[in-house]
Amino acid sequence: MTSAPAIESPPGAGDARKVSVAQVLVYELRVRDAMSAPPVTAGPADSLRAIQSLMKTHRISGVPIVENGALTGIISIEDIIRALDKGYINDPAAQRMNRQVVTLRDHYSLMRAVAEFDRHDFGRFPVLNSDNELVGILTRGDITNCLMHHLERRAEQALAQEAALRATRAEDEAAHRLVVRAHVRTGDYDSAGKVSQRMRQVLRERGVDPEIRRRAAVVAYEAETNIIIHSLGGEIITTIDPDQVVIEANDVGPGIENIDQAMQEGWSTAGRLPRELGFGAGMGLPNIKRCSDKLDIVSDGKQGTRLRSVIYLHKPGEPT
Amino acid sequence: MKTQTPFSSRTLLADLRAAPLTDDVPQTLSGCYISDLLSDVLAHAEPGVIWVTIQTHRNVISVAATKDIAAVLFTCGRKPEADVIAEAEAEGIALLATPLTTYEAAGKLWTAGLRGDRNHE
Numbered sequence: 450m451t452s453a454p455a456i457e458s459p460p461g462a463g464d465a466r467k468v469s470v471a472q473v474l475v476y477e478l479r480v481r482d483a484m485s486a487p488p489v490t491a492g493p494a495d496s497l498r499a500i501q502s503l504m505k506t507h508r509i510s511g512v513p514i515v516e517n518g519a520l521t522g523i524i525s526i527e528d529i530i531r532a533l534d535k536g537y538i539n540d541p542a543a544q545r546m547n548r549q550v551v552t553l554r555d556h557y558s559l560m561r562a563v564a565e566f567d568r569h570d571f572g573r574f575p576v577l578n579s580d581n582e583l584v585g586i587l588t589r590g591d592i593t594n595c596l597m598h599h600l601e602r603r604a605e606q607a608l609a610q611e612a613a614l615r616a617t618r619a620e621d622e623a624a625h626r627l628v629v630r631a632h633v634r635t636g637d638y639d640s641a642g643k644v645s646q647r648m649r650q651v652l653r654e655r656g657v658d659p660e661i662r663r664r665a666a667v668v669a670y671e672a673e674t675n676i677i678i679h680s681l682g683g684e685i686i687t688t689i690d691p692d693q694v695v696i697e698a699n700d701v702g703p704g705i706e707n708i709d710q711a712m713q714e715g716w717s718t719a720g721r722l723p724r725e726l727g728f729g730a731g732m733g734l735p736n737i738k739r740c741s742d743k744l745d746i747v748s749d750g751k752q753g754t755r756l757r758s759v760i761y762l763h764k765p766g767e768p769t
Numbered sequence: 770m771k772t773q774t775p776f777s778s779r780t781l782l783a784d785l786r787a788a789p790l791t792d793d794v795p796q797t798l799s800g801c802y803i804s805d806l807l808s809d810v811l812a813h814a815e816p817g818v819i820w821v822t823i824q825t826h827r828n829v830i831s832v833a834a835t836k837d838i839a840a841v842l843f844t845c846g847r848k849p850e851a852d853v854i855a856e857a858e859a860e861g862i863a864l865l866a867t868p869l870t871t872y873e874a875a876g877k878l879w880t881a882g883l884r885g886d887r888n889h890e
Contacts, residue, residue: 639826642832730807
């Protein structure tokens, strides 16, 4: 992104983008990003009543049962309710726990975790790492929280980016910098001079000396018509500062074979149509050179041509 | 500042048998430049001149505006399209059209007292 107010600005992305961010997130985020860790666990000898107390203290709805570091079962809040109902709340977990525990791996995507919640009717899954160690527990609520958190972070980042962009624009405005950029299409003779026209207008508004103004306009116009006549298309960027104008003309090719030759007055490779229109007199580059205070041209057969002309807006010795 | 040659627009139009294409006709001209090559005009025309040419497409207006040219005289009965005239109006450039050839038009302008715009040392 350029650090300047440009003529063309990308169309604003609306709600469609937010949806796609959430969609991307469920694929990007892993179970390990969302799970509660470390998990609250109990041993097989612990009573259901002790486990009920754990659930109350930690406000959780399921407790994995671990023996010698290995997951052996799980007790859920439903198991506790059943135990209270049937009067075996003092039994040890080992006697009543569900031993067919369905687990998730910590590297699974949240997308896959959501699918597992849909397939099984569980409220939570113990999460194992690649060494089969219990590393966390995941509920639907964990997934929602994680997504909300990351969405919020993305939104904050976007806002910060926007603010930074606004700041550079404000800086440019404070420096009275104006950047006009425009695409130039090959053969589009009818559009020639549009960039130059806008630049002339700005320079006139800023009270730049007419003679200097005309030199800048000639450079911009010749550079623009060069792209139209000789290239496969390109771009003109004029950066107008209080003390100078920089005109950059970049095209995508085919490049100038011999720059020294092209700088000679009268030498032209223009075809019949541009010549009939009064172009192709072989004076474009010489004109640009004569009107520039500084000129750099880089061109090769593959990369196209990059021209950079600088025109100072104050005469030597004149107070700025 | 270049001296502006006061010029009677009525004389100009009568001598050249020219029709004004824009609302404004310049009251003063600093000189004249004749060329059909756009880059040549960009290189050599001075501000405030009347430019005589047979080119009628819209780039003539762009070039004239770039060089602060006051008026463009189209010769040999050529006339630009309406959108070109509209653009000249917007840029404040006067357009005139004459049935005379460029050579004849140049003769009339010289006879009317208009000189070149450059000092040739």
